[in-house]
Amino acid sequence: MEQKDKINGYDLLAAGYNAGEILGLALSVLEEHFNTLSKEVAxxxxxxxxxxxxxxxxxxxLEKLATKIIEAANRPADDTIALLNNVSDYTMYGAGHIEEGAKQQMSVAMKLPVAVAGAxxxxxxxxxxxxxGGVLAVKNAVIPYGVGVDIGCRMALSVFDISEVHFFENQDMYKRELIAHTKFGAGHGFHGRYKADHAVLDNPAFNMTPFVxxxxxxxxxxxxxxGGGNHFVEWGIIEFETSNEELNIASGKYLALLTHSGSRGFGATVAGHYTRLAKQLCKLPKEAVNLAYLDMDTAAGQEYWLAMNLAGEYASACHEIIHQKLTKAIGAQVLARVENHHNFxxxxxxxxxxxxxxxKGATPAGKGVMGIIPGSMTAPGFLVSGxxxxxxxxxxxxxxxxxxxxTKAIQQISKAEMQAVLKEHQVTLIGAGLDEAPMAYKDINIVMDSQKELVDIIAKFTPKMVRMADDGSRED
Known part of the structure; x- marks a missing residue:
């Protein structure tokens, strides 16, 4: 006998079903298998x-209908990927000097379903x-904004066979060459015969996609x-209290060149493109939207990985050219060179x-891995071993x-205050805005004291002549 007063979609909606595939399947099951039941029993x-x-x-x-209902209950609305309910533990160093906003961001990152470990x-x-300053290990995925906008940003240090006395006696020459062989700021570059050449430009990875x-x-x-912002090229004095066998350098003080910059407009554009793509493919809750990730088993994930590595090689090439130009300009021999990168x-x-x-803003510090940790334009930096x-x-x-x-630095620090600090530390500054004033940075000594279990200090670098973007501009 056919069911009288058949159940319709409105009845199921009133019973708690939602409009969509499941409701349609329920009506189909009723029609095919339960059309003899009374409306109330059905x-x-x-x-x-x-x-x-x-x-x-x-x-x-009813197995198929039940399975669909369970799957829907476990799937967030609008295909949003659910975060884990509990935050996995992560280690903090110098927690008392880290702002709450950074801790909250790290806690959200640890809720990603792909997260494995963090620090x-x-x-x-x-x-x-x-x-x-966040470090995040994940399974088979890459997060464009976990790498950052300035892909492969790095430090590079050259130690020369020149004494500190020679530098102090010839500062005008060092200033002239520093200005002549460096260029800073968003969008700035070289043209015509001033353009540099490097094998990185012939890397086949540039042909990977029309976008790249x-x-x-x-x-x-x-x-x-x-680039702009906190990027710099600076002369300074590096002191080795004891000789270093790995670098083959005797104890003493030497002139050194320290550079900090990244992959320029190329890396910034790559970062923006793949971050937008990740957000389209990986929908996360509002608080985690900037942590959208690309699965490494997808074409998008592999594309970004290749582009990221190309940007890293390009950033390294930029440093290599700067160091080559200035080394030649001052007629020096390089005793040692150390380079490390972050935002990768x-x-x-x-x-x-x-x-x-x-x-993202953290230095690789594996056992015996060397790196450079700078302070500010007036504070020392350190050559370290992980x-x-x-x-x-x-x-x-x-x-x-x-x-x-x-913004706060520009509002609260005056030009006179900044100049007074520079004079106190006998630092010559070329360019830079108030946003890069030394007072805008944490005390490097407190930072180093907080990570004694992470690195050994090999040498101390003291800035003496610093060049930055004229207006403190950031990369485009």
Whole structure:
């Protein structure tokens, strides 16, 4: 006998079903298998399937409907990827000097379903997505904003066979050459016969996609230049209290060149493009939207990975050209050169499994790995050797870290105050805005004291002549 007063969609909506695929499937099942039941009995059955679908997973007729209901219950609305309910533990260094915003961002990052391990460095401060100074290991995914906008940003140090006395006696010459062979600021580059050449421009990876290919000309024009913001090229005195066998350098004081910059407009454009793509493909809740990730098993993930590595090689080439130009200009011999990068992702092993480690403003500090941790334009920087601390995911800070936002620094620090600090430390400054004033940064000594278990100090670098972007501008 056919069911009288058949159940319709409005009845199921009133019973708690939502409009969509499941409601349609429920009506279809009723029509095909339960059309002889009374409306009341059929409605009771449909309510039971809806409220206790697990009881019907072995039912030959209702198993498909029950499965769909369970899947829908476990799937966030609008295809949003759910964050984990509990925050996995992560290690903080110098927690008392890290702002709450950075800690909150790190906690959100640890809720990502792909997150494996995390750490927060003592120079950490709030950023976009992953905080600056954040280290995050994930499974088979890469987070464009976990790498950052300035892909492959790095430090490079050249130690010369020149004494500090020679530098102090010839500062006019060193200033002239520093100005002549460097260029700074968003969008700035070289043209005509002043353009540099490097094998990186012939890297086949530039042909990977039309998007990357069309950035090759920009990369060529900006090759050997430096960005805005906190990027710099500076002369300073480096002191080795004891001889270093690995670098083959005797104890003493030497003139050194220290540079800080990244992948310029090329890297910034790559970062913007793949961040937008990640947000389209990986929908996360509002608080985690800037942590959108690309699966490494997808074409988009592989594209970004290749583009990121190309940007890293390009950033390294920029430093190489700057150091070559200035080394030649002063007629020096390089005794040692050390380079390390941050704002990058590495494939590494963690607890026996391969993971992708994002270091956004953090220095690789594996056992015996050398790196440079700068202070500010008047504070010392340090040449260090990593201790390979697993709790820090083999990382350390990438600098002193900001204690004052750029806007706040401009509002609260006067030009006279900045000049007084420069004079006190006998530092010559070329360019830079108030947003880069030394007072805007944390005390590098406190930062270094907070990471004694992460690095050993090999040498101390004291800035003496610093060049930065004239207006403190940031990369475009």
């Amino acid at each position: 409605l009771v059955l449909m309510k039971k399937v809806l409220t206790r679908p697990e009881d019907f997973l072995d039912d030959e007729v 927060l460095m003592p120079d950490a401060h709030q950023g976009y997505g992953l905080p600056i 290919k069309q950035l090759q000309d920009k990369a060529a024009s900006q090759l050997g230049s430096s 992702a590495w494939k590494e092993f963690w607890n026996g499994e391969e993971v992708i480690v994002h270091r 201790k390979g601390a697993t709790s820090a995911i083999n990382s350390a800070s990438h600098g002193a870290g900001r204690q004052m936002s750029r």
